[in-house]
Amino acid sequence: MEAAIRWAPGPNADTQRFLLVDVAGNSITLNESRTEQNGDLSSERVARYDKVPNFTAFDWSKADSSLLALGLSSGDASLISINADNHTISQLRLFPIRTQRKANSVAFNVGRLLAVGLDRVRNDHCLNIFDVDVGKEPHTKLCTGEAVSSVRFFPNHPQEVVAAVARSTIRLYDLRDDNYFASGGSTGDPTISIWDKRWVSNASAANPEGTASLSVLDLRPAIDNSQTATVWSIRFSGLKRGRFGVLSSTGAVRLYDLNSHSFPPKSRIVPPANFHGGNPWSGTQYVSKTHDLQYPYYDKLHGQDESTRVIAFDWIADGAGDGQSMLALRLTREVNLLHAPKPQVLRITARDEVALCREDISMIQPRHMLDTAAEEAIEAKRVLENRMRPGRRSISGPHPSRRSVDLRPLNAQTLESLREPSAAMQRTKTWLQGNAEPTVSPIIKIPQFPDALALINVHQRRCREGYRFDCSRNKQIVKDDPILERLWAIISRLESLAANGGMVSETMDLSYFGVQGIWNGNLGEGRNRVLPGRGFSTSGFDTTLQYLVKLHGLPALEGLPAKTLNKRLLSLELCGWCFSREGIEGKCTNLIEQQQFYRAVAVALFQGHVDLSLNMLRNLTRNKYILDTGLGALLASATITQDQRDMCKWMEEDAADPYLKSMLRYIAERDWHSVVDNAALHLSDRLSVALRFLKDSEMSTFINKTTATCVGAGEVSGVLLTGLTETSVPLFQNHLMRTADIQTVVLATSFACPLYVADARHEMWKDTYFDLLQAWRCFIERTKFSVEHARRSVRRDGTKMITPAVRQIGLRCVHCNGNLARSAEEPGQKATMGFESPSPVTPSTANPKSSQQAQRIADASGTVCPRCGRHLPRCAICLQWLGTPELTTVAPRKPKQAVAVPAPATLKGNEEGKIAQAAIAAQKTKEIDTALSRFVTFCASCGHGLHAHHARQWFAKHGMCPVPDCGCLCGVRR
Template identity: 25%
Template sequence: MGLIKKVLNWSNDSEYDYLSVNPTREEVAHYRVDPENEDDNSIVKMNTVKDFDSITCLDYSDIDVGLVGIGEKNGIVRLFNIVPDSSLSNNFNLRVRAKQQRTVNSIGISSNGLIAIGMERNRHDPSLQIWDINYQSTDSNVVNPSFSYCLNETLVSLKFLDDTTIITGTTKLLKEIDLRSPNPVYQHPTRLSYDIKINPFNCWQFTTYGDDGTLAIWDRRKLSTSPTSNEFLETQPLLKFEKLMGSGMATRRFSNACFRWSVLRSGEFTTLHAGQVIRRWRLGSVPQEENRSSDGEEQELSSKPHDVESLFVSAVHDINTTFDRVATFDYIPRVSGVTNFICMRQSGTIYRMSLDEGISKAAFNSNNDVLFSNNDRSYVEELRITNNDDSLEANHIAKEMKNLSFEDLDISEGELQFEIEESESISPQGDEDDSQLEDADDGASANREMSSSGNYSFLLKPEQLLQNDISMIMKRRALLGYGLDPMSTVELIDCSKSLQNNAYIRNTWRWLSIAKASVDDGTMVSGELDLGYEGILGIWNALDGLSKQDRYRQGTIFTEKQLNKELEKIIQMRGKNKSRGGNSNGLSTFANSNKPIQRKLCMIISGWDLTPADYEEKYQNLIKLNHYEKAAGWAVFFGDVTRAIEILSSAKKERLRLIATAIAGYLAYKDQPGNNAWRQQCRRMSSELADPYLRVIFGFIADNDWWDILYESAISLRERLGVALRFLNDKDLTRFLERTASTVIKNGELEGLILTGITPSGIDLLQSYVDKTSDVQTAALISVFGCPRYFKNSQVQEWVQTYRILLNSWGLFSIRAKFDVLRTRLSRTSQNVITAKTKPRQLYIQCLKCNKNINKPAEASLSSRARQNSMMKNFTGTKKFGITNNAASNPQQKHSCPHCGTPFPRCAICLLPLGTSNLPIVISGRAENYDGKPTNPEDAELQELREAKRLKLNEWFSFCLSCNHGMHAGHAEEWFEKHLICPVPGCFCNCNK
């Protein structure tokens, strides 16, 4: 069989050299190939040497261009020059043989002129003979070996590792021989010893195969283990492929089995199968585990010789050859990394095969652009699909200045509605009926088409689908400041039409804003107890519900009695705040409860601790919105069926007035036991009516059973909680709360946080929500309100880190910084302890002379309070730009290094020292564009404050990291708006690039 082999280091130009042996093994040819030309004409035959007697092996010299050595079946070794214009003599042709002439199975040529030949066994003549071509006598055709090994062994393969090291394979052993030592470095018993090939990317690895075609990948470090150790006896190849090369390979060993390590890609090799399939194998490695000490600290990776990587097959890809009956092949490396092969058919024809693989991997980046990669290319293609316009604005809605309370939770129970009209007007009221939910996604209505079956189907273009993907929604939210302030987030959802304006998200942030207001004003904290962001279930279960959380002052042990006392204080505190606004007598609850305090506080948290004036006001608000059904349902929830009848009777719709007449029968039949026609009709209507509030009204008046309301999933969770807290006994209430909590956690219902709170159970709910929606942004922003202040959770850390990475990938670094600040601020406990792990400051300004931080050095020696007070008299406490400014007694310290006194650099524009406060000039910088004049005093004050901050920022340090010249930040903005070159005379640095 034929052989084709790539030659290294023979050409200094961009072309590659190849040596080939034709299938009849009678001639050797030299080819020159242009790798960048994919035409077959790029393969040029340079020379041919003929008249050989059955060639068995071939090798070449890396140093001497043109030097080729071949071994023949008759035992002759021939060394000749195949490149006429090389430094070797054109007539160089050396024919030698061993003393005991026999078949030459393998030949190797080292870079220093050593020739190694491996032959069949002989009792009197070693099978491995190594001699120097420079000292071989031309008068004798018998080899004069310098080194001899392997007496009475058949040597089937060999390979030079370097000038003094050879790996050899006999029919029974693998050996590594150092020519400086008479004994092998190691010898491993195996029959997998044919055709040694070294991995070009890892000199420790090499391959061999056996008589049955089994291929093995070895690591020399494992083979070099001491023969006396148990590891030596158990040494196995890194990988073994049973019968991969085909059976009987040893009998066909002169064919030089078609295995090739890739010269383009590390961890890849190819094999030829049936003359028509080239199979590409890609290997992966298992990373080594880090050793850890007993105290958990990481230690350095072990550097023992036998600690080698473990390999596995990561991918296999079959490639059909252009023509069949391929005998051998090799790689053609290309600059672009595209895989090409040079192939020889059994007829001896040489041709070139290009491999144009399709996309091997595609992935979306954080902007939903598609990234394509090909295993043969070193670059990644990007297909921009989404519109990355970050200029998003929300319709401004002025903040309503009022004291938030849990009683305001009823606002906007339904989906936020946007009229799909040209004006896209927004209703000023947020209270919407659940039965009238609408999707507010832009463009959805334009893609709505009627299907043939009569149902609606949504046909979205891929671009539109990706632009409305959750990752893009999260980015748009982040650009608008979503989640950084709960109340602002509610207003953002109200006014923005480009976000997912689901009612459950809005209601969750509404509850969170009220809970945050309660934490900020201290009405959820009493003495040793902190119930911030706690849910109804935790408060109802008392000590069991508050376990696994840091709700008590450290070292405090609470009893049920003490807990009830603290809960009562919280209720009284909230009652005082409420009494300032009017009547504080709320609705009555279940009379015979053993947990009246917990029940009362749960009513407060759920927003159902209302006075008669409160719920009468809510009736009127709902009636104004034509939500008569919901107003009547709320009247029933408050236990006032008569008021429900009045509400429905006042409706303009005749249908509702007729329903009011039917409900009025409750007043006549409520005290009559047993079944009757009126009750049966009410039950029928409770299952047939479309409106959920009418259904629960008829269900209740038919059986006088509150469970009909509690089982109605169309009614909001908060409404059902209000009914349960008022009318269920303790046992039924516990069962209802636990069952409902289990359901909302399993389904990831975000509004269920009012039940679980931001607690470990709430984190489980958020996890289900993330699994369902992939909205890691909302989960991270909500969870930081309770973690790590009240508890620690690894999942929250994962969400936070994922969201931070997302923000960084979008380039929203300022928003990410605001998120970090928010998380740190929220982690501060009622005892003023920060529980979040904050990263230390990463950037400092240092003096160019003393290389010290220009901040005022800490006076560690002044430990006593008196010394500190004395220091405060001598120094001002004002810090500006990281510099501690001294009093007037030390004026030189204002703009000089506090350590060595070196003056700060001067601004290249105004020549005033950097770091100086109260400058005699105003640095305007690049003016911001505001959309018109403010419409109200609050906006004017906000704009004025923002402008003052911007002007202060313009006085900060600004340095070029290339030329080290500095300017005020505002002056740098002004200069580089019109220039590219540094303003310092004689400096040609492009500072702005």
């Protein structure tokens, strides 16, 4: 073989790629081809690689078009990377062999396996199967002392390989692993262990005492052990890899499906810290699915008579393509079939549709909700509150109707207690529309399904409600989630401080800085933080803080150290500290309206207004909002006795409200550290107390320690400390790993990225969020986000940090293929006959005929092509030229006259006023329709055009294109 050619799909539907391999010349050429309308093939070179090592075989990966395997003349297999950006050979991995000889054939499967067929040599394997992601040793070795001239994988069966062996036979090998076996526990121990026989001897020698399990996978317990149970039988399927069944002494039969995973060594990711306990998972085998085919005889829902329990089973292969079954022998010696579940037939699409795949495919669409996502979540929480059982009476909540509501985010865990079979089924039936009961009923029997449907489209609905860069609006949209509501309150304060250059001095820009950055004086990477022509210095930073404190008019507080006075004042402003009595009174009033009674009292106490705290306690007690516990007398006392301290301690133990606990502890100890160390309080309140009362050394320790804790746990309230700087990106990353709320992460980081922070993670998150918006068909919302983000990403000198996106769709003439839009670079330029950039025309050189024709085209701008002067296509409905209104909507011109429309207040009677308003609305609608008739609407799929109002009328009743024999579902793709 001197040369070869291989084809592969291209990066898009219109292009393909093919590879030209010159074995004799040791060169590889990557080309991109396109089929023209006349049937000819046009191609261009993408990349060429010369001086390739001597090879005798090659194969192009079916899974990754950038991978090419070469069988070298020495017998080694080389894995190289080919792409348009790299024009030199890049060897990713080399798979050496022990004895050198010629490589006859190499082949990829659809996964990551590579087969290499070699010439014959004594006492060595001639067919090696490698896993390109794991090591250099062969995954499987076959054909000892037999030459392999050709080898290939089956596309539909990637674990089966066919090889031409010894020039006379063709062999089929099954690569599925047969080294695993299972064992069950002893009597009364329902444990199953999966072992790998290749490692049993080594493991036993390494650990002779058997102090730790050396099995591949342990299932503890593998079956229901609410009553004493023993594993009676374990049998592998034989038809499906990794599937086995387990029988217990209670008659339970459970099905297990195992799977394994692997990662390339270079792309292994260190697992994040686990703050909930447990050990990291380091194994490659895991349980992908379990299913109970037979429940124990004592099960309350699915139980049966003990005399009919299953005592033995075995798998059968009946040749049916709809699943696998097993023979079950019961205690009565009756034999029947147990059917394994079919492959999953339910999927939820990105548009919140449920796809059912049984005999056919049916789509179930959700109803359009009338309320906002936050209102529905709050209603669900209200149901949860009403169903709470009355518990022990607490001094922080005397009335059952005023119990503190569970303010955790609505998720699958918090909805567990909401689950009610009848209510869940009713919610699901309401959610589903237009479906017969036999089709829907199997779905709504799944306990988790109704709650999943209630939560699945929260992020999409938030997006459609305007969840973008307006912090006040965002707080209203996420008012069901107090954690996110506090996040947007913090970002709102950062934004208001930075508005109109509020955080900019003559040398530095501290916009969106947090408390840690202000306290430590750290600019991070300093991206656009130091103004042009200036340099960073510690003294300059202190001068900037002094300037900002004066700019915002922050008054000095008594008792603050002079060395860090400006840092503390500016940080207190970030925390929402009220420097006036009127401000604290307004803040406490808002907290009382939100039914945060003890927090209102505590905030006034923390800011030194004891008299205000006493007044609020008295009013709240009189109105029966809180119990009279004598807290007011303790606050008013300058000193307290030991008995009173003891009383505060036991009252603190019985209190449920964290702010009440903090006040009682402070009264007993008279130490602000007890307030600062209470992690149940809002971070802004803890930080305010620390800035007001702690020493500088203690303050530095508290800020750094709390910031590290918030970043590690992904607590978004830590943005108050980190600000929207480089330190906040790891915080949002951990928050994303914990909650999967990529929407909030992208919106929050976009306030400072890329203007102040340059991090590749933000770009990756934004691209992922854009993919979600595309799947939700939120095209307008995506455009608004991009426009607002670009406006915010402008430096003080006017430099744009985000390049505007190029136009994705353009209308072109069907005759000359020219753009129908006029040039944006020269808006005043007149259209010409086929010239890209017309030169000035003088009277002496001008062609009168051409000038007149060009002038005619310019006068008809928007109705003809500006290059060739041809008309736009005709409307598929009325067959008139597009770009001009149809004749039925063109009314004869009349002289404009002032029409006196009586005001609704001057009309006689409400009915006449309503009629007049309806007439005005109808007139406006008619004017809009008339203007809309001048617009051009094209289908991006089939390319046919219509007048806009014709398209609206047609697709209101039809889904298919109005052009005969087109067949495009334009109305469905809207």
